[in-house]
Amino acid sequence: MTSTCRAAVVTGSNVGIGFEIVKNLCRQFDGDVYLTSIEKEDGEAAIKIFQDSGFSPKLHQLDVNDTGSVNALKHSLVSNNGGLDILVNNAAIMYKKDSKVPFSEQAAKTLQTNFWGVVNVCDALFPILHPHARVVNISSQLAKKSFEECSETWRSLFQDSNLSKEKLFQMMKQFVCDAEKGKAEVEGWSTHSYGISKLGVMLLTQIQQKDFDNDPRKDIIVNSCNPGWTRTQMGGPNATKSPEEGADTPTFLALLSSALDTQDPLPRGKFWEERTVQEWW
Template identity: 30%
Template structure:
């Protein structure tokens, strides 16, 4: 079957920022959203919550760190819809609350490795797996969820805890974004990273100033860029900067 709507995959979208992005994209008439979650029941619960609001999404299981899970998703997307148009790499982990994350002198390298595995290598894996489906239709929008704390220009700032695993993983994600953009130059597949701001989610905690819905707005903007739009940039949260402003890497 070939679907006429654009198909949007959001990783880790049963809760938090991913759910908010899925919810906002699903309200657009021409987009079919696929909510993905590593625990299938979480995805079904999210689908039901959205259905209670009159918002229709499809669901599929996805653990971004699993080769088999990513391959199975790509095959299912091809067989079910015959296309993928939008990929939001939202799934992420953040071990910053662990005491070792206070400093690079105490950081546990295994934690760093696990953080890179989800926040960088898994993004490379799924992006690589889905780009061929985008290329087949000559269209793609890829959004990588990063953080201002990963900007190299912020490395001298007084962050405490230093959060080395999380911040360096997002530096890697930013680098991945720039390299993919180079490879995709001249295609109609646009890839960008953005910082959603500090949000009230399980990761951000209740003191955060922004809601996930507010943080989702820039992702939706980047996921629906017009042809010829931004390529390989790192955007700040539009609400904070008063528009789509590219940040220094």
């Protein structure tokens, strides 16, 4: 018999912004909060920190690029919680500016984790979302920068209000293909693979919400957000925000409800910064 205890999952949450989102949810969410990490040992170290502070998140190993790992999480959620109520897609990688890794490899590996990893997790976990579930896809301010650096042809395709998931997937694959051929810039792409991956996440969010709007499960909302330049392993020591500050908007969106003082429908499928919807075009 499955439990009725609600569940929240934060991917890539043993450090940084994800860690702080888990902490916030432990404080504010009435249910099980799952901290996930690729390496079990890293997750166990993070759990120990939480336990020493009086919090009790649950640990689950998760590699967003491993179908078996993702499905194991799904089966655990179904068995222990009957489904899922909050999903924060936070797991990501970024190469440093001075990285010696060839751009072609950077593009492939960055898109694999940051974009296709989100797709993998969503494909597995969306079917077990409960009514009123909330999904937060972590994007970046660099998504907008990369959009602006792309050619007018690519920008017009990104701006298409009827952009399909299939077309978006095709464009993300084309970016990697052009990068592998050494033609990304010639073909009109931004040469910031992290920004392109996060642009893809933002666009995917819009498409996902259209699907949820036609879903028989009531009131499932997905939004993307820019947490800001944050002092983490990825952001570096000179970033302008603390991890706690970076976790604020993602947590706000994870708990987004009619508790907001408004009679209007809750924003959905949008890109947010500082708890505010941002319009690019």
